[in-house]
Amino acid sequence: MKTKVKTMKTLVRTSALAVLGALLLAPAAQGVPPHPDKLTYPKFTYQPPTAKEYRTVLKSGPVAFVAEDRELPLVSVTVTLRGGTYLSPPGKEGLAELAGYLLARGGTKSKTAEQLEERLAFLAANLNSSYAFDRGSVSLNLLAKDLDEGLAILREALTEPRFQDDKLKLRRDQLLTEMKSRNDDTADIEQRERGFLAFGEGYYLNRYWTKASLESITRDDLVAFHRKWVDPKNVVVAASGDFGKGVTRAQMIAKLDALFANWPYKGEAAPSVPKPAHAMAPGLYLVDKDVNQGRVSVMLPALQRDDPDTFAALVMNDILGGGGFTSRITNRVRSDEGLAYSAGSGLPGGIWFPGTFRASFQSKVRTCAYATQIVLEEMKKIREADVTDEELQTAKSSFIDTLSRNFTTKGQTMSVFLDEEFTGRFAKEPEYWRSYAANVEKVTKADVKRVAQRLLATDKVTVLAVGKKDDMLNPDPKHPVKFPELTAGKVTDVPLRDPFTMKPMAAGTK
Structure with missing residues (x-):
């Protein structure tokens, strides 16, 4: 009896090992990659609601x-x-x-x-x-x-x-x-x-x-x-x-x-948002504030969101400074030089009128000029040479892969569509979100270079710096960049404003 039980156990173990061996050999026979990082998946294209x-x-x-x-x-x-x-x-x-x-x-x-x-x-x-x-x-x-x-x-x-x-x-x-x-x-x-x-x-x-x-x-x-x-x-x-x-x-x-229904009184239709008539004047504008950390914005006129170059501009800015740690400005100003905790750029397409390109950072007042020089260098580089294939694909993927986040819940989805209606985009482009990924994917290296040349005229920048003026104009000896040299010598002092009247105060008023 004991011999029969022992024989049965042996047969069970042998059968189990045989099945396990077959299972282990099956993937190799079917061409399954030997490691998870070798797996490939069919391309998924997200279709947002309409x-x-x-x-x-x-x-x-x-x-x-x-x-x-x-x-x-x-x-x-x-x-x-x-x-x-x-x-x-x-x-x-x-x-x-x-x-x-x-x-x-x-x-x-x-x-x-x-x-x-x-x-x-x-x-x-x-x-x-x-x-x-x-x-x-x-x-x-x-x-x-x-x-x-x-x-x-x-x-x-x-x-x-x-x-x-x-x-x-x-x-x-x-x-x-x-x-x-x-x-x-x-x-x-x-x-x-x-x-x-x-x-x-x-x-x-x-x-x-x-x-x-x-x-x-x-x-x-x-x-x-x-x-x-x-x-x-x-x-x-x-x-x-x-x-x-x-x-x-x-x-x-x-x-x-x-x-x-049955509104108790008759109101008026609101007028459209007024359009600004002012044009930014190039130069350096300094606000004297006694702080150790200065803030700098490098600005240029940009696009309205229905401009044909909008998608190329989005991708270009993502590579330049909008893509966080994958972007050029962030890498150079923050990672390579250690001049700022955060640095980057934004290029919003204006809804009612053209937006403003802005590259910005916060740095020690005596290195603000040097960091500004780096930003201008990166703006020139993206104008003059093609971006890499990797940069282009990373930027495009960042927009395409995150598209679905706008529609995670029904509440978010209704907010997006309400905004589309309110701002008039639904009337002009009812399929905007359905064609969004395709429009991003169409952007080429040539498009990026062309739109950079159109928008990033480094000789016409408006630079605003807030910090201790004397220190910003007398840079760190390790980086002896003179702020006025970056803006063709055009320097304008911007006084602080009276907090109760918003009128400029006399120089030296705190």
Whole structure:
């Protein structure tokens, strides 16, 4: 008996080894690579969704993008309003910002600000609002079961905001307090002066609120602004999420239609975003600020996003300085020379008007000139010689491989399509995202060189430097590069601005 059991065990082991051996030999026979890094895969081409799948025009006027997503019992509604801070009249700078802030926080006709806040907290809902440079926004996020009550609150915030006096005073006081620190951070100074250099003193983006303008704004101003500009004719809306048990997409569309139906007053269609008439003047512009780390921006006029060279410009900039550690500026300024923790470039295609190319970094004040020289050298190189095959493919892959990130959730997807509608791209290029990867893939080395030659005229750069002036003009002996030599000797002192009036202060004023 024992012999039979032993024999059976031996047979089982032998059979198992035979099967295992066959399994091990099978891959080799089928041509499977010996190591995972030798595996190859068929090419995958991501196809993004199209806006027309989700787009509808409400009977009450607005265009809406609606997508059902029952993964979580949450729903989100975003109302985007045409018109931005340029709607604030001269002398009332800050009016749009105050109106936008208080739409969701200043109470409604039936609820004080405190009651509204308490009710939203009870519903675990978020109601937010704002006005930015080119648009206003009111958004609602809450549980699906509370959607009808949430939409009623949103409707009242849009049609009958209270603009409670004490909330107006509180927000005004907060902004006045924030003004005091306008000259504390070099990043804020640099961002502000970039705008003045790029667009000019009179452009609306550079009309900052002042102490006088904020103090002149009354509740009546807010009411007049609201009734003039918050109107269904200025609205694009998006909704996504779980619309409630048994509620279909069609029923959600009907709810959105009711949100904007029978508007209680007649507003105006917002005018288009004004276009700047100012042209950047080449040269070096110095803001004297007593800090050890200087900030530098090298700027040139760029493209509007519907320019035929937009995709070539995206790829070119990615290679030059937009691609992080794979880009040339980052490698030279940060990795090779150790002059900055971060350095790179951006070339956004302007939505309403041409954008601005900007290469930037932060470095010790006495090495700012040397780092600027390196940036200019890299700009010249990409103009004069072809990029490598590897650089081109890496840059193109970075755009193509990350395309799907714009559409990870239904909420993200609706936000993208809302923006396409709002900015007019859907009307011009309804298949923009479907053709995006193909347009990137078409870019050649010759295209990169050509667009670099078109955009990167290093003899016409506008250089803004913020830091201790004496040290920036007296460089580190190890790198004796003179800043003025980089801009043909054109140097302009840019004084700090009075934080309460935004007027340039006298030289030496801190």
